[in-house]
Amino acid sequence: MTWPNPRRAAPLARISHSALLANARTLAVDPAVVVDLRRDAWGHGIDVVAAAAAEAGIRFAHADPRDADAVARVGLESVATAPTGGERLYGLPGSGGTPALVLTAPVLSIKPLLAGEGVSYGYTHRAAADTRVALISGGYAEGVVRGLGNRASVELSGGLRPIIGRVAMDVCVIDIADAPAEPGDEAVYFGSGLVRDALADWASATGLTPAELVCAVGLHVEREVVA
Amino acid sequence: MSAELRISRARLAANIATVRARVAPADVLVVVKDNAYGHGVETVAAVAVEAGIGWMGAIDLRSALRAKAQAGDRARVFCWLTLSQQETRDALAAGLELGVGDALYLERIAELATGAPAIVHLKIDTGLHRNGVRPEHWPAFVGRAAELERAGRIRVAGIWSHISEASDADDDAARAAFDAAVGAARDAGLDPEVRHLAASAAGWARAEFRYELVRFGAFVYGVRSADGPDLEGIAPAATLVARVTAVGADQVEIGIGSLDGLPSTLGGRVAVGTPSGPRELVRIGPGSSVVAAWPGVAVGDEVAVFGPGASGESSATTLAEAIGTVGEEPVLRVSPLIPRVLVD
Numbered sequence: 204m205t206w207p208n209p210r211r212a213a214p215l216a217r218i219s220h221s222a223l224l225a226n227a228r229t230l231a232v233d234p235a236v237v238v239d240l241r242r243d244a245w246g247h248g249i250d251v252v253a254a255a256a257a258e259a260g261i262r263f264a265h266a267d268p269r270d271a272d273a274v275a276r277v278g279l280e281s282v283a284t285a286p287t288g289g290e291r292l293y294g295l296p297g298s299g300g301t302p303a304l305v306l307t308a309p310v311l312s313i314k315p316l317l318a319g320e321g322v323s324y325g326y327t328h329r330a331a332a333d334t335r336v337a338l339i340s341g342g343y344a345e346g347v348v349r350g351l352g353n354r355a356s357v358e359l360s361g362g363l364r365p366i367i368g369r370v371a372m373d374v375c376v377i378d379i380a381d382a383p384a385e386p387g388d389e390a391v392y393f394g395s396g397l398v399r400d401a402l403a404d405w406a407s408a409t410g411l412t413p414a415e416l417v418c419a420v421g422l423h424v425e426r427e428v429v430a
Numbered sequence: 431m432s433a434e435l436r437i438s439r440a441r442l443a444a445n446i447a448t449v450r451a452r453v454a455p456a457d458v459l460v461v462v463k464d465n466a467y468g469h470g471v472e473t474v475a476a477v478a479v480e481a482g483i484g485w486m487g488a489i490d491l492r493s494a495l496r497a498k499a500q501a502g503d504r505a506r507v508f509c510w511l512t513l514s515q516q517e518t519r520d521a522l523a524a525g526l527e528l529g530v531g532d533a534l535y536l537e538r539i540a541e542l543a544t545g546a547p548a549i550v551h552l553k554i555d556t557g558l559h560r561n562g563v564r565p566e567h568w569p570a571f572v573g574r575a576a577e578l579e580r581a582g583r584i585r586v587a588g589i590w591s592h593i594s595e596a597s598d599a600d601d602d603a604a605r606a607a608f609d610a611a612v613g614a615a616r617d618a619g620l621d622p623e624v625r626h627l628a629a630s631a632a633g634w635a636r637a638e639f640r641y642e643l644v645r646f647g648a649f650v651y652g653v654r655s656a657d658g659p660d661l662e663g664i665a666p667a668a669t670l671v672a673r674v675t676a677v678g679a680d681q682v683e684i685g686i687g688s689l690d691g692l693p694s695t696l697g698g699r700v701a702v703g704t705p706s707g708p709r710e711l712v713r714i715g716p717g718s719s720v721v722a723a724w725p726g727v728a729v730g731d732e733v734a735v736f737g738p739g740a741s742g743e744s745s746a747t748t749l750a751e752a753i754g755t756v757g758e759e760p761v762l763r764v765s766p767l768i769p770r771v772l773v774d
Contacts, residue, residue, distance in 0.1 A: 411695060
């Protein structure tokens with residue numbers, strides 16, 4: 204019996220060191236720049252972000268007191284000055300930077316959804332025609348905002364798949380039609396490929412800022428640093 | 431950042447006592463998913479076990495494992511995410527019971543259960559169309575489960591589902607589908623100990639949805655249903671507190687912001703609690719927020735963002751209603767970096 208899920212069932216945030224370094228280098232052209240490392244580096248993880256900033260030649264950082272040691276360890280100077288350029292450092296939409304956090308989640312199960320059938324709490328979506336749906340992990344406990352139901356898409360199997368029905372606390376449902384997907388395949392919420400800048404859609408659907416959206420995700424899900 | 435999330439164990443215990451009395455003789459399963467709705471699994475599990483609660487559950491494995499470690503043999507713990515292979519091994523080794531809403535997952539669990547039978551709760555899809563086996567696939571599913579049970583690989587302890595709460599009529603239809611599924615499972619030779627269909631709202635309001643077991647999450651934490659009434663004997667167990675960090679003429683700054691999980695859309699829409707009662711939450715920045723001032727305000731004064739109302743603050747549900755969501759969401763968004771402090 205093969206097991207579909209590659210490693211884990213919960214969502215995973217991949218933090219790209221190379222994206223952070225490239226973004227930090229564009230900030231380092233200003234020798235006085237103060238990078239924004241508040242709140243565990245906006246949920247990206249203080250150690251990887253501080254290291255990338257120092258490697259890029261940045262000298263000053265604004266971080267929470269709990270992270271003072273991590274900042275000092277890489278040779279950055281902690282200052283109280285207001286930080287700038289967080290959107291660029293973390294590669295948020297419109298900043299000109301490369302996204303540093305990719306939010307992924309495995310497909311947990313796939314099943315038919317027949318014309319007229321409702322999905323998730325309150326049945327806010329009903330299938331217009333027979334289709335197939337996938338359950339993926341990720342819900343508002345992980346920062347996938349409840350208000351994104353019927354208003355955002357994920358990437359799976361090379362296409363955009365809409366989130367249908369209400370986002371629940373830990374899972375949501377996507378319409379995959381006839382896409383060749385299987386349990387264990389990886390869906391991407393934002394940060395790469397077709398959904399590289401999907402945080403902009405999240406922001407317009409919810410009224411929340413890209414900074415608070417990415418920070419909530421990064422603080423609540425497990426993170427993995429990649430090159 | 432000066433904020434903290436204060437947790438009242440006495441309030442948790444009182445809420446648990448209220449829901450138990452409400453649904454008796456049905457049992458209560460205390461839902462501890464997502465770090466017990468951010469309140470701390472160990473804290474909540476200890477209160478639940480002390481109260482004599484025999485069931486806990488979480489969709490996420492991490493919370494379920496922590497609850498089981500806290501409770502030991504004093505409570506059965508149910509985990510209902512479709513897990514990976516290693517996660518399933520870990521779950522079975524820890525003595526968790528597994529929620530199964532997918533035929534392939536059932537086979538994989540049975541294959542791993544080489545010692546004692548894996549204890550499972552089979553999920554019928556009664557209309558929500560998330561996990562759960564569709565009714566047309568259910569007879570084959572419970573037939574296979576009965577085979578695996580006879581072979582000693584699994585034991586079917588429960589039949590369960592989630593309902594949509596779209597309307598009472600939709601929920602009645604879901605309950606009829608649930609009863610039919612239980613009948614089919616019994617016809618296949620299964621003998622489940624517990625049926626569980628309802629969560630807080632339906633379990634509270636509708637006796638016919640209680641069966642042997644009701645899963646209570648929101649009401650244990652005192653989170654009222656959005657657009658629902660306050661309930662006698664249920665009140666918020668958590669108070670989100672921030673301190674004044676700067677004082678201006680008409681406004682003050684408090685040390686909590688949107689990077690701490692306070693949705694910036696609440697700015698200008700709600701009030702928070704202060705030593706002088708409710709004051710407008712004017713604006714929410716990344717690391718701090720602005721509140722309308724009160725007489726005699728000083729740096730270090732405490733402001734309650736949400737809580738039971740002791741200083742005029744609103745409940746999390748009232749905040750949520752101002753931005754079109756449910757009370758659970760602002761509670762769950764509170765940053766894990768904010769310390770949880772037990773006050774009793």
